[in-house]
Amino acid sequence: MHARTDGWTPRTLERLGGWCVRRPWRVLAAWLLVAVALVGGVAAFGRPVDNDVALPGSDAQLARDLSERGGGGPASSGQVVVRVDAGRLDEPDRRAALERTAAALAEVEHVTRVDGVDARAGTLSPDGRTGYLTVRLDVPAREVDKALSRSVLDAAQPARDAGVETVPGGALATAAERGGSHTAEVVGLLVAAVVLLFAFGGLVAAVVPLVTALFTLGCALATVGLAGHLVAVPSVAGNLATMIGLGVGIDYALFLITRYRALRAAGTPADEALVAAMGTAGAAVVFAGGTVVIALGGLAVAGVPILGTLGWTAGLVVVVAVLGAVTLLPALLAVLGPRLDALPLRLRRRAGDGGTGWARQAERVTRRPWRWALLAGALLAVLAAPAATLTLGQLDAGDDPPGSATRTSFDLLAEGFGPGVNGPLSVVAAVDPPAAGTADPRLAELTRELAATPGVASVAPVRLADGGRVATVSVQPDTGPSDPATAALVADLRDVRVDGVQVHVGGSTATRADLADRVRDRMPWVIAVVVGLSTVLLYVAFRAPVVAVKAAVMNLVSIGAAYGVLTAVFSWGWGVELTGLSGPVPVESYVPMMLFALLFGLSMDYEVFLLSAVQEAWRATGDNRAAVRYGLAGTGRVITSAALIMVTVFAGFVLHTDPVIKMFGLGMAVAVAVDATVVRGLLVPATMALLGRANWWHPGRRRRPAPEPDRTEALAGLSSNSQPPVV
Structure with missing residues (x-):
């Protein structure tokens, strides 16, 4: 038998789970058709990106609108940067080669005009060794793809034949670097597979979360890609969506499969166990996804279009991951049946061993809560301290990894014409x-x-x-x-x-300066909205205002640690070379605000999962410290596995070439790691032990009756796989 579930959401999910169990092949076929349609659409129409930053109401936007009203500027343009190590570009043979190059470039599809290298036009450096040809295009910058960049560079062969180095610049360089390797994703998936093998002890069970996460992520990314034809979607949106989609997709499947297997192990028939898991773990997944989406929705008050775009693209990935967890995964489990436990690897510990370490930790913390609270607070303060010097800035191509087309063209132009040439x-x-x-x-x-x-x-x-x-x-x-x-x-x-x-x-430089100013002005409002909405949601879930406020504060602590590490690594340069960058770089102005919304939602998942187990034990025994120990022991293994997966996925993106993606990857990995260890293992149990019965106080609630006399028996009857309550 499984625990009875109350509330509209659990009942709805149980009915949905039952439908998926009875008609699994229909569900799988529907998902397959949707995936084929979306991926086919991307293959046919492409997935344009637009890194242009608009900022309504700013002076930079007024300048842009005024310029467009005057009919200024082509659809887009790029450069072909040329350089020689010795001599000058305006020597007769090289000048002739550059003229042939300009003529060849003009023949490339989508090229409307080519402005050659000319000292009078300011496109030849004073020493004559560096210059650039301006390539005017008839397509917007977001539609300049890798193929067009390659065609332009191929047409510059006459210059190379004359011993002139050629490098794409501007939009052409950005397009040349688009795509790149998928090392970050591969590393994250490999480590996630290892963690799942240890968590489930079987190859089939470990593969299922990876399959569902990748499938739903593919659908979500295809949707975002097609949306790029209708609205401006920056390139960072796809990378960020991949990061979030992999993390939550695997974690949500992990929670559901863990609950399903626990019910099966307790003797519940397969179909009933799957339906029951949907009513408990499925409801938890919906709640967890909802907290992330609500947090991302708080970005709406920022008044920054790029943040709004990153918010809805990341939110879309989370929504699709939740839909996959409550429909695709149950159907797949129904088809697999007992084969889910096939190919065992005998890596799992004996039942009940998983929480022993966490139980001992909870016993130590609750016995001396002041000591552990102060220790955790000091450690978190050290991690967060550098954030006091955090300043928001803007990155440029000179911050890209050495050897990239964007970095090479930037350095060549800066050396020949001065640093300001890259940001007029x-x-x-x-x-x-x-x-x-x-x-x-x-x-x-x-x-x-x-x-x-x-x-x-x-x-x-x-x-x-x-x-x-x-x-x-x-x-x-x-x-x-x-x-x-x-x-x-x-x-x-x-x-x-x-x-x-x-x-x-x-111009781009002025717009990003205005963006940094607006982010600084709006950051307090975003924090207030996100914290306020999340606290209300927690209050509705737990009916305990102290717990709700404390959970919000714990999340802020984790985020502060992430900000501190970001500042120390990227602004101060502590170990920045290990990330693949050549030196300190500014923290992009919108990164902290976006990180706040993402991390607040993601951290809330684990906090709620732990608190729900503690609340279950509290209701059974009335002993607050025993409830804290039970909650930490009962959820320790599954949350640790989930957090380890998410940390690994996020940390893998530090290998990405884009410095902004490196910042998101490192910041999110640090925050989740801190939340799953220092905050959840030390600070939360210590503060709950100190607060005692005040944790569960509710205005107007009658005094709780005396606790049950046999607390050990009450705890023994609790499930070790408690799930978060449902709103």
């Missing part, structure tokens, strides 16, 4: 009344004021559009895009005042 600022001015021509005195004064601003290396000639109503000036800073001095220069240029001219500063 677009000064867009509204002129009223309209200028009759570029000789307008107001425009001459604007040019002088811009050139006189400290930190400006050069100012290009003014370009007029929209009948003289819009004037655009390209300004090259003395410093690189990620240098804080460049962000300060953006603010100084916006302070330039000329009668009849309203100045705005745009």
Whole structure:
């Protein structure tokens, strides 16, 4: 027999589980059809990405809108950076080779115009060794793919034949690096497979979570890819979705299979055990996925489109993982039947041994809670301390791994033209009344004021559009895009005042500077919304305000530790070379906010799983410390396995070439590891022991009756696979 489940959600999931058990082949066929349709759509139409950052309401966005109103700019453009080690590019034979290269580039599909290397146009460095050809394209940057980049580079063969090095730059370099290896995913899956083998002790049981996670992840990623045709989806969204999808997909399957096998071991028939597991573990999975989605929904108050996009793409992956766990997995288990236990490897411990270590740990902590609480607090304070110096910045291609096309072209241009060439600022001015021509005195004064601003290396000639109503000036800073001095220069240029001219500063560098400012302003609101909503959800689940508030605080502690490690590694450079980077880099401005939403939701899963087991023991015995010991012992093994899988998956992404993905991978791995060890193993049991009966206080609740006399017997009757309560 299995424990009775109450509530709308468990009953609904039991009915759904029963339907899947009776019609497993229909469920599997439906999932297969959906997967074929989605993957086929991606194969036919592609999965465009758009790394352009829009920020409504910012000055950079005003500059962009004004420029577009004036009809400025092509669909997109890239560069072919050229360089020689000796001599000059404008020598007769090399100049002829570059002219042939420009002609060949113009013949490539989607290329509309090619601007050659010319000292008068500023595309040849003062020493004559470095230059670049500007390739104008008729497709937006998000549709510039690897094939187009390769075609452009192939067309530059005449330059290479003359001994000139050629490297793609701009959008072409970004496209050249798109895709790359899947080392991070492979490493994460291999270690997850090993953990599952030890957790289940059988090859078939270990493979099932991997299959369901990969299948649902493929469907979710295909959906995100197709959505890129309708809305702007940055490249980091796919990597982040993969990271989250693998972690939660495997963990959710682990929880369900663990509960199902425990019920089978207790003598429950297979079909009944599967339905019962859906009502308990399935409900827990729905609750866990809901907390992650709610946390990601808190990003809506940030007012930052890129965060909103990352939020809904990650949330979509979680929703699909939950759907797979409560439909695809039961159908697969029903088809497998007793074959789930096939190919045993005899790696499992004897029943009941799994929680012994955690039980001893809980006994030590609850016996001296003050000592352990202070020790855990000190350790977490040390980890979080560097976060006090965390500053939000922006990355540029110079922070990419050495040898990548983006990094190589960035370094070559910076060496030849100065660091500011990689991040020009677009000064867009509204002129009223309209200028009759570029000789307008107001425009001459604007040019002088811009050139006189400290930190400006050069100012290009003014370009007029929209009948003289819009004037655009390209300004090259003395410093690189990620240098804080460049962000300060953006603010100084916006302070330039000329009668009849309203100045705005745009471009990628200015937009990201505005993004950092907005994230700093909105971060407290996001934290308040996410913590508030999650606390309310926990209160509804446990009917215990102290437990709900304490759980939220515990999650904040884990996130603080993640921020501290991020700061120490990436900003301070402690061990940053081990991540594949050549030195310290700024922490991208939106990473901490996105990490907060993700980690708050993910950490809540394990917190709720533990607290539900503690609450079950408390209701049975009325002994708070005994309940804490039981809860930690009963959930220790399965939560440790789940956390180890998630840590491994996240840590694997530190191997990715994109520094932003490295930050997400390291931050999430640290937070989950800290949450599953220091917080769950030390701080939570210590604080619950100190709070005693206050943990379960509820306003207006009548005093609890005296505890049962035989607490040992009550604890013995509890399931060691308790599941979180359901809202």
